[in-house]
Amino acid sequence: MKRTAVSVKIEDYPIWVQEFIKDSKVYDSSCSKEARVIFIEKDEGYYLKSAPKGSLEAEGRLTEYFHKKGLATEVIGYMSEDKDFLLTKKVHGEDCTYQKYLDDPKRLCDTTATLLRELHEVDFSDCGVDRVKSYIETVENSYRKRHFDNDLTDETRLLEREEAYRIAMENKHLLKNEVLLHGDYCLPNIMLDNWKFSAFIDLGNGGVGDRHIDLFWGAWTLKFNLGTDVYRDRFFDVYGRDKVDFDKLRIVAAMECFG
Ligand SMILES: Nc1ncnc2c1ncn2[C@@H]1O[C@H](COP(=O)(O)OP(=O)(O)OP(=O)(O)O)[C@@H](O)[C@H]1O
Numbered sequence: 001m002k003r004t005a006v007s008v009k010i011e012d013y014p015i016w017v018q019e020f021i022k023d024s025k026v027y028d029s030s031c032s033k034e035a036r037v038i039f040i041e042k043d044e045g046y047y048l049k050s051a052p053k054g055s056l057e058a059e060g061r062l063t064e065y066f067h068k069k070g071l072a073t074e075v076i077g078y079m080s081e082d083k084d085f086l087l088t089k090k091v092h093g094e095d096c097t098y099q100k101y102l103d104d105p106k107r108l109c110d111t112t113a114t115l116l117r118e119l120h121e122v123d124f125s126d127c128g129v130d131r132v133k134s135y136i137e138t139v140e141n142s143y144r145k146r147h148f149d150n151d152l153t154d155e156t157r158l159l160e161r162e163e164a165y166r167i168a169m170e171n172k173h174l175l176k177n178e179v180l181l182h183g184d185y186c187l188p189n190i191m192l193d194n195w196k197f198s199a200f201i202d203l204g205n206g207g208v209g210d211r212h213i214d215l216f217w218g219a220w221t222l223k224f225n226l227g228t229d230v231y232r233d234r235f236f237d238v239y240g241r242d243k244v245d246f247d248k249l250r251i252v253a254a255m256e257c258f259g
């Protein structure tokens with residue numbers, strides 16, 4: 001992730017955050033349009049995410065939950081004002097879009113597949129976030145609002161809106177609360193320190209849910225970020241094909257068009 005030095009208007013931030021920003025160099029580290037992420041060069045370093053009101057509450061809660069399991073950074077503070085603000089400690093290392101990792105695609109594929117399987121073996125009995133329920137609700141709401149984007153994979157591009165919705169509704173009962181999900185299992189959200197796992201970030205869609213949601217995005221991100229689909233099979237091999245149901249992956253793909 002490239003960081004660009006920026007100047008921010010300190011008065012745009014709540015008082016408790018201003019303490020961290022004032023007299024510190026600040027860099028932009030945003031990946032998406034939905035949220036602004038800045039790196040604050042102070043102490044060991046902090047990341048501040050700001051996004052529309054209410055949108056970071058789940059991320060704050062889940063980051064704390066993953067932190068207790070040794071899987072995420074420490075949350076310094078979350079506050080909902082006119083916008084939401086989430087301040088976290090900098091994680092060691094770089095996210096998986098760092099060139100050194102992209103330059104060794106086999107190792108990157110094996111590492112992300114292994115980490116995902118390990119995550120899916122973690123005990124989630126005290127998590128309390130039902131992601132299957134909210135995932136299905138998102139599909140239904142997006143359908144009603146006519147939000148539909150099938151530009152994900154070669155397979156989803158063949159799906160019309162009505163067909164994708166039919167597949168989703170006929171099969172939604174098959175999704176299981178079976179693992180602790182990352183929820184947005186893409187390369188920029190996996191932090192490694194010289195290939196060693198450091199932390200997961202961007203956990204707002206995490207919780208207890210169906211492993212195929214993470215498997216879909218884990219395979220998608222390798223193709224998207226490496227520009228080739230040749231690591232797809234290897235990704236499922238390393239994860240363990242005994243746990244991969246390819247029919248369910250197609251159902252999740254249809255549902256993700258309403259994501
Ligand atoms: N605590 C952290 N430690 C180290 N790097 C971080 C940390 N938080 C964020 N980053 C860096 O900033 C990037 C963007 O952060 P993040 O993934 O939270 O937001 P996003 O992807 O822009 O937003 P969205 O939630 O809309 O997907 C990450 O890919 C990572 O490189």
Ligand SMILES: [Mg+2]
Pocket residue numbers: 031188189201202
């Ligand atoms: Mg991200």
